[in-house]
Amino acid sequence: QSALTQPASVSGSPGQSVTVSCTGTSSDIGKYNLVSWYQQHPGKVPKLIIFEVNKRPSGISTRFSGSKSGNTASLTISGLQAEDEADYYCCSYTGRASRGFGGGTKLTVL
Amino acid sequence: QVQLVESGGGVVQPGRSLRVSCAASGFPFSVSGMHWVRQAPGKGLEWVAFMSYDGDNEDYADSVRGRFTISRDNSKNTLYLQMNSLRAEDAAVYFCARDGLSSSFDYWGQGTLVLVSS
Numbered sequence: 754q755s756a757l758t759q760p761a762s763v764s765g766s767p768g769q770s771v772t773v774s775c776t777g778t779s780s781d782i783g784k785y786n787l788v789s790w791y792q793q794h795p796g797k798v799p800k801l802i803i804f805e806v807n808k809r810p811s812g813i814s815t816r817f818s819g820s821k822s823g824n825t826a827s828l829t830i831s832g833l834q835a836e837d838e839a840d841y842y843c844c845s846y847t848g849r850a851s852r853g854f855g856g857g858t859k860l861t862v863l
Numbered sequence: 864q865v866q867l868v869e870s871g872g873g874v875v876q877p878g879r880s881l882r883v884s885c886a887a888s889g890f891p892f893s894v895s896g897m898h899w900v901r902q903a904p905g906k907g908l909e910w911v912a913f914m915s916y917d918g919d920n921e922d923y924a925d926s927v928r929g930r931f932t933i934s935r936d937n938s939k940n941t942l943y944l945q946m947n948s949l950r951a952e953d954a955a956v957y958f959c960a961r962d963g964l965s966s967s968f969d970y971w972g973q974g975t976l977v978l979v980s981s
Contacts, residue, residue: 805965
């Protein structure tokens with residue numbers, strides 16, 4: 754299983770946009786369009802916000818969007834709100850039934 | 864609504880065993896693949912294990928392969944994780960999660976805390 758690379762932290766002011774990157778390899782992100790993103794507030798359970806690179810589950814704000822280029826996936830949050838302050842994790846399918854998570858990115862809303 | 868409720872966590876000595884459970888409701892458990900994901904205190908998420916809907920296929924993270932065993936009882940709508948030869952680095956909150964669309968985890972339980980200490 755792979756460990757994907759995310760920045761430890763990002764920040765932005767209310768109303769701005771921020772992008773969280775997630776870098777893998779040609780064996781995971783580069784090979785499969787099976788990247789998902791999770792939001793986790795302190796002490797809470799992770800919540801799925803993006804699946805299959807750029808699809809949103811029902812009920813997830815359109816302010817959240819995903820993309821992929823080569824071995825790197827990205828999560829963009831537009832129109833930042835105070836409630837977006839949380840940890841964000843990327844995850845990729847890596848073959849068979851296994852998955853690899855990124856180390857997580859702490860988003861601070863200034 | 865979908866509910867996943869883990870139980871069985873606690874404090875265990877290094878080298879000992881523990882089994883955690885996940886009771887599912889609100890969805891057809893018997894046709895759903897299921898995972899265990901863990902999170903060490905203050906750390907990130909780590910995928911641990913997967914079992915297919917019928918129990919025929921399973922997979923494990925390298926860090927637990929040979930020590931942990933995932934299983935399920937579809938008649939009881941329950942997922943299990945048998946953890947043997949526990950190490951300090953296995954201490955974490957263990958979440959069960961449903962295998963969702965396109966290899967995502969679409970529903971998560973609240974987690975059960977496993978501490979490994981002498």
